[in-house]
Amino acid sequence: METKYTLIENVNLITAIDSKDNIYWNDDLINEKNISVLIENDKIAEISSKISKSGIDKVIDGNDKLLMPSLINTHTHSPMNLFRGLADDLELDTWLNEYVWPVESGLNGDLCYLGAQIAIMEMIKSGTTCFSDMYFFMDYVAKAVEDGGLRAVLSNGMIDFSDEEKRKNEFKESENLIKKWNNKSDGRIKVFFGPHSPITASKELLTGVREKANKYDVGINIHMNETQKEIENILNQYNMRPFEYLNEIGFLDGDVLAAHCVWLSDNEIDIIKEKDIKVSYNPGSNMKLASGIAPISDLIEKNICVSLGSDGVASNNNLDLFEEMKLASLLQKVDTLNPKSLTAEQTIKMATINGARALGLENEIGSIEIGKKADMILVNTNSIAMSPSVNSLISHLVYSANGSTVDTTICNGDILMENKNLNVFNEEESLKNLNLATSKLKKVLN
Numbered sequence: 001m002e003t004k005y006t007l008i009e010n011v012n013l014i015t016a017i018d019s020k021d022n023i024y025w026n027d028d029l030i031n032e033k034n035i036s037v038l039i040e041n042d043k044i045a046e047i048s049s050k051i052s053k054s055g056i057d058k059v060i061d062g063n064d065k066l067l068m069p070s071l072i073n074t075h076t077h078s079p080m081n082l083f084r085g086l087a088d089d090l091e092l093d094t095w096l097n098e099y100v101w102p103v104e105s106g107l108n109g110d111l112c113y114l115g116a117q118i119a120i121m122e123m124i125k126s127g128t129t130c131f132s133d134m135y136f137f138m139d140y141v142a143k144a145v146e147d148g149g150l151r152a153v154l155s156n157g158m159i160d161f162s163d164e165e166k167r168k169n170e171f172k173e174s175e176n177l178i179k180k181w182n183n184k185s186d187g188r189i190k191v192f193f194g195p196h197s198p199i200t201a202s203k204e205l206l207t208g209v210r211e212k213a214n215k216y217d218v219g220i221n222i223h224m225n226e227t228q229k230e231i232e233n234i235l236n237q238y239n240m241r242p243f244e245y246l247n248e249i250g251f252l253d254g255d256v257l258a259a260h261c262v263w264l265s266d267n268e269i270d271i272i273k274e275k276d277i278k279v280s281y282n283p284g285s286n287m288k289l290a291s292g293i294a295p296i297s298d299l300i301e302k303n304i305c306v307s308l309g310s311d312g313v314a315s316n317n318n319l320d321l322f323e324e325m326k327l328a329s330l331l332q333k334v335d336t337l338n339p340k341s342l343t344a345e346q347t348i349k350m351a352t353i354n355g356a357r358a359l360g361l362e363n364e365i366g367s368i369e370i371g372k373k374a375d376m377i378l379v380n381t382n383s384i385a386m387s388p389s390v391n392s393l394i395s396h397l398v399y400s401a402n403g404s405t406v407d408t409t410i411c412n413g414d415i416l417m418e419n420k421n422l423n424v425f426n427e428e429e430s431l432k433n434l435n436l437a438t439s440k441l442k443k444v445l446n
């Protein structure tokens with residue numbers, strides 16, 4: 001294979017520098033002007049104030065641009081892009097039982113490909129190049145990721161409601177997904193197990209997942225402590241809170257990515273800390289479903305690895321992690337009545353380097369450092385949202401920008417969007433298909 005060189009010149013660089021000491025909030029966030037970054041195939045080869053242009057295949061002018069690591073969404077359900085605006089202003093239980101699950105019963109692989117395809121375009125346009133996904137027909141989602149050029153950690157959503165036949169099927173699906181897709185598509189795709197939650201997955205399923213996650217050396221993606229109702233349910237069944245129950249059955253380890261973690265007791269926070277559980281904070285979805293506010297400031301104080309997720313667009317209602325960063329920070333400030341809670345710097349680390357750590361990808365992505373994969377975005381600083389640029393650009397990124405401020409998106413060294421033009425998929429055609437698909441699927445609700 002011929003070597004491909006891409007050079008980004010004269011750019012303002014903002015990136016966390018991975019401190020590699022497992023002190024998750026200790027990384028420096030550097031901000032340097034007039035930097036050039038050389039990409040060799042899929043990796044960052046050089047970062048310097050001047051790099052020669054000779055032999056370069058593609059030069060990107062970084063003037064009026066800011067270069068940063070692309071964002072990492074650690075919790076979503078990409079095919080749910082079929083369901084944006086399908087059921088709003090409801091709490092989780094009603095939303096799932098009366099709307100989402102009935103509509104999901106009509107899904108098939110092609111529809112999940114389409115939903116994931118649209119999610120991928122939405123993510124590329126808003127500066128996200130890696131996402132952790134839990135859904136069904138994941139073989140088709142994997143194909144959409146392969147075709148769309150993004151990086152993803154995919155998990156088959158495992159639900160057995162204590163039914164042995166269903167449990168067997170879920171393990172078959174998940175193991176097939178691992179065998180077919182883990183570490184595939186130039187290493188862009190990884191697979192995790194995805195037990196849906198301690199309510200919908202039996203003890204047998206959960207212990208089986210722990211055993212097989214160790215066997216295959218893959219992580220585990222699970223919804224945890226999202227609503228008070230869910231906690232009451234587990235307390236009634238096991239006389240323990242959800243993290244205490246999972247600890248008791250030997251499920252917890254540093255490879256567990258726990259989405260939501262809204263309602264946590266002090267003892268559960270101690271368990272999360274002791275087991276090095278990775279948390280995905282989903283402020284938009286937690287607000288919209290009126291689930292509550294996750295105690296992120298307490299988790300940060302205890303040096304727990306907190307990353308950022310959107311959840312699916314049926315509960316958010318978009319995949320714009322710039323918007324999510326703002327919600328993440330503001331919600332913590334209002335919860336603690338402390339304006340210093342979740343600062344702009346901490347929020348950027350949450351959406352970049354901590355996202356990488358949460359997915360076990362900290363040696364590959366999450367920061368712009370030599371040897372890491374070239375996953376990065378250019379943000380337009382000559383824009384109203386990023387002005388005045390003589391003030392803090394870090395502040396602008398979190399409190400002012402949104403996904404539309406992203407100009408160029410690069411994943412694994414490939415330019416997936418340049419000057420706002422998508423280089424993958426056919427947006428117009430997909431949106432036409434989306435309307436047809438959704439109108440059929442939602443008929444079940446009438």
Ligand SMILES: C[C@H]1O[C@@H](n2cnc3c(O)ncnc32)[C@H](O)[C@@H]1O
Nearest residue numbers: 077100104134135157223226311312
């Ligand atoms: C994979 C399944 O998970 C469902 N889902 C989507 N969002 C949430 C959430 O916030 N909590 C619990 N379950 C969720 C999705 O519809 C699939 O059925």
Ligand SMILES: [Zn+2]
Nearest residue numbers: 223259311312
């Ligand atoms: Zn979810």
